[in-house]
Amino acid sequence: MIERxxxxxxxxxxxxxxxxxxxxxxxxxxxxxxxxxxEESAAQAAGFSSLVAPPTFATTLATTISLRNALxxxxxxxxxxxxxxxxxxxxxxxxRLTVWSRVADIQEREAPGGVLGVVTLESxxxxxxGALVFKCRQQIIVRRGRE
Amino acid sequence: xxxxKKPQRGPDRSSGRQPFGGxxxxxxxxxxxxxxxxxxxxxxxxxxxxxxYAGAIDEYSVMHLDDAGARAxxxxxxxxxxxLAGAWCAQMLTDWLxxxxxxxIDLRFVKMVWPGDIIVSHGRVSHLRREAERGRVExxxxxxxxxxxxxxxxxxxxxxxxxxxxxxxxxPVLPRKAPPAPLPLAQPAKKAxxxxxxxxxxxxxxxxxxxxxxxxxxxxxxxxxxKSKPKTKPKTRTxxxxxxVRIAAKRSHKxxxxx
Numbered sequence: 001m002i003e004r005x006x007x008x009x010x011x012x013x014x015x016x017x018x019x020x021x022x023x024x025x026x027x028x029x030x031x032x033x034x035x036x037x038x039e040e041s042a043a044q045a046a047g048f049s050s051l052v053a054p055p056t057f058a059t060t061l062a063t064t065i066s067l068r069n070a071l072x073x074x075x076x077x078x079x080x081x082x083x084x085x086x087x088x089x090x091x092x093x094x095x096r097l098t099v100w101s102r103v104a105d106i107q108e109r110e111a112p113g114g115v116l117g118v119v120t121l122e123s124x125x126x127x128x129x130g131a132l133v134f135k136c137r138q139q140i141i142v143r144r145g146r147e
Numbered sequence: 148x149x150x151x152k153k154p155q156r157g158p159d160r161s162s163g164r165q166p167f168g169g170x171x172x173x174x175x176x177x178x179x180x181x182x183x184x185x186x187x188x189x190x191x192x193x194x195x196x197x198x199x200y201a202g203a204i205d206e207y208s209v210m211h212l213d214d215a216g217a218r219a220x221x222x223x224x225x226x227x228x229x230x231l232a233g234a235w236c237a238q239m240l241t242d243w244l245x246x247x248x249x250x251x252i253d254l255r256f257v258k259m260v261w262p263g264d265i266i267v268s269h270g271r272v273s274h275l276r277r278e279a280e281r282g283r284v285e286x287x288x289x290x291x292x293x294x295x296x297x298x299x300x301x302x303x304x305x306x307x308x309x310x311x312x313x314x315x316x317x318x319p320v321l322p323r324k325a326p327p328a329p330l331p332l333a334q335p336a337k338k339a340x341x342x343x344x345x346x347x348x349x350x351x352x353x354x355x356x357x358x359x360x361x362x363x364x365x366x367x368x369x370x371x372x373x374k375s376k377p378k379t380k381p382k383t384r385t386x387x388x389x390x391x392v393r394i395a396a397k398r399s400h401k402x403x404x405x406x
Contacts, residue, residue: 075209
């Protein structure tokens, strides 16, 4: 059973500084070679204040781990089934963002094949002026364990 | 990096790909509905790639990093983080956009991705929109593995950079001189039938076929994706751009003889 009282639970806001090293490491991990992600001079020549983050980088800022832990299900049984990312502007190294996440939905299922339920987690990040910078939505399948 | 085998990169102007030819005054950079994004191949995915991605996102699940742990968790072995493949769908778009950006991307993970998989991402323009004087395009996005199975399906909203010159997928490569004695090409024969149903399949495999012809038959471990036959096509073929020449070339390519 997924703990239903979690519906609507929200993490406290966390303050994140987007770091150049994190952007570089992410770009390298996904095999990107675009200099905008590595060289500040290249990013600045393209009009950014510093390194730009690749479009899916926002998933590293979304603070869902505490919510996933709170589901009361071992992490081995969680399976990401959908991810949506939306950004109002490119995320750039040096951005100071306030990020929080919430349990937006819990659907319980008695599906054969071992699916217990589907949990939707939503995260958002705002900049120092309060303006929305990004939103992420994850849909996570909770698989039935071996019982 | 040595751990990555990337036979296919992003826009490659030396390959003779044709630009869409947008102008500063055309916010859609010459794009129309149905236009395809050059496909984007990554893999085979190795354990180091999985480990790098885990470090980059600062998440260390045994399901991705430890086979014994993964088996205890009900999987036959570790599996690849879905958003690693998802990042490649986005990368296909950023490479294509030439300075534009991905505003929104929404991906559904249809099938598991495993170590050793090769992931080929595809995109096709589904809508054009104008927002605040910027051209934006909605793109259906999907990715397949080396078995031709659909692993990701989704959509993205991209903002175009004014004046950007976006590349089309390359036309199939036609032999310029008499081809060498044809090797038995059982796979391409099957695949060549597919393009009539699935347009996106035309591009990558065509180039890969050429490689196959001129080299000894090799196992398809490098990024030669199986002909794509997605179980659920995002959109049926629209006839916005009739490309009869391409299909004819496909046939001749299969036989290697007539034009």
